[in-house]
Amino acid sequence: MMRGGLGELTGLLDGTRELYADDTSAIAQLDRWQQRLREPLRLAVAGMVKAGKSTVLNALIGEQIAPTDAGECTRTVTWYRYARTARITARLVGGGEVRLPVTRSDGALVMDLGGRQAEDVARIDVEWPSESLRSTVLIDTPGIASISADVSERSVRFLTPTDAPSEADAILYLLRHIHASDVSFLEAFRDAAAGSSQTINAVALLSRADEIGSGRIDSLLSAARIASRYRQDGALRSLALGCIPVAGLLAEGARTLRENEFSAFQELAGLDRSIRDRMLISVDRFTRPGEQTTLSVQRRAALLDRFGIFGVRLAAALVRGGARSSSALSERMVQQSGLIEVQRFVAEQFRSRATALKARVVVEGVEALLRDDPRAGSDRVLASLERVTANSHDLRELDLLASLRTSGSDLSDDDAVQAERIVGGAGTPALSRLGLPDLATTVQIHDRVEELLARWRSLAEAPLSDRRTVELCRVVVRSLEGAASELGVGRRSDRSAPDVVLAGGPPQRLG
Structure with missing residues (x-):
């Protein structure tokens, strides 16, 4: 964290506010920057359609509160913040806000826009009493490269604005394989998130890693090898600090595991091996009526929806391997999912640098304001900006890291x-x-x-x-x-x- 950085930046913003006391627009922007400095790290989750963004976000929070269906709410930018009391607010285009009901169905949060279309909503704010949100503000974004150009544009406009820094401090970018659209977006985010500094503040997640190798038990090992190759890829290396394989559906299911699901996995684990292996050959076979189990077809289908065929196979294997309770099974599944590696990376690479990442936005923003609308006394503020940058080793580290990744060295x-x-x-x-x-x-x-x-x-x-x-x-x-x-x-x-x-x-x- 920047040593003494918050105090210096607060003083910098106060000095700038004095110069623009008669400009309500400038004051509002300065207030937003001030608020941003006080907030936890803003971490956006982005990626192409069907990359598994909402399941990863639910896994990070530890609850099913991000919608994963194809409803209107998945087409809007949604912010998740910590609060003692649950509250959902829709911020409407053109101003105004509407409180939405907090409703759960089968353990999952249901968000209802009350007949409004996604085009009517600028963003949704979800305040939720989850400990995971105390240190991080999570932002769920609509799919990039969506069939609907409007939906895709919503994410691009939010994360990579052309006239201001990005509102996200860092990004988890989900991909199933490296596509030209992924590279283009990450380039735009790097530029928007930190302006001329070109700071790299993204990590690529090789999502749906459990589907590699047709859901075999060794799928994540295959995904790890692919992620290792991606980390060395020239295009991705200059845009992301790393590439981590993660099975989002498995992680979400593990962190929200229910007792009746654990009981179902116990029954599967206790079946004769030949019966169990035959059932788990494929999705079709697992849901075929008449198999020798008391689990109904509907219950088996529900397990597939929650965990996928890989998760069902893994859970049965872990129960056979000694997971004697739902909490023990949950812990082991989380370890297998790749979620812990993602959490560790976020803590070490992004949260530890949160103040420096935010400072970069403030410095770039104030410089642009002074450049576009100079006032008497601008030189004094510019001198303060230079001192902040020169005295902050964290900012210099970010600059050097980006330089080594993008332009190389001698x-x-x-x-x-x-x-x-x-x-x-x-x-x-x-x-x-x-x-x-x-x-x-x-x-x-x-x-x-x-x-x-x-x-x-x-x-x-x-x-x-x-x-x-x-x-x-x-x-x-x-x-x-x-x-x-x-x-x-x-x-x-x-x-x-x-x-x-x-x-x-x-x-x-x-x-």
């Missing part, structure tokens, strides 16, 4: 990979930056820091290094110093027993 391939990791390309925790395991000893950390600092200071001082390379090396050195400070590593001292640094904690003495 470094060797090995040095470029190392620089990217040190500035947080593989995660912002200090040990990740240093390329060390979670249980690294203090001696190992000290030696690693000294080795890396010597290397990057040497590159910065090399006679043949040009100015751009020198600046790059200085940013890397500053990141190394920050990692060492975070881990409490100073001068080497005599130790009777090695210290161990646990992930997320200070050094601890063993023995």
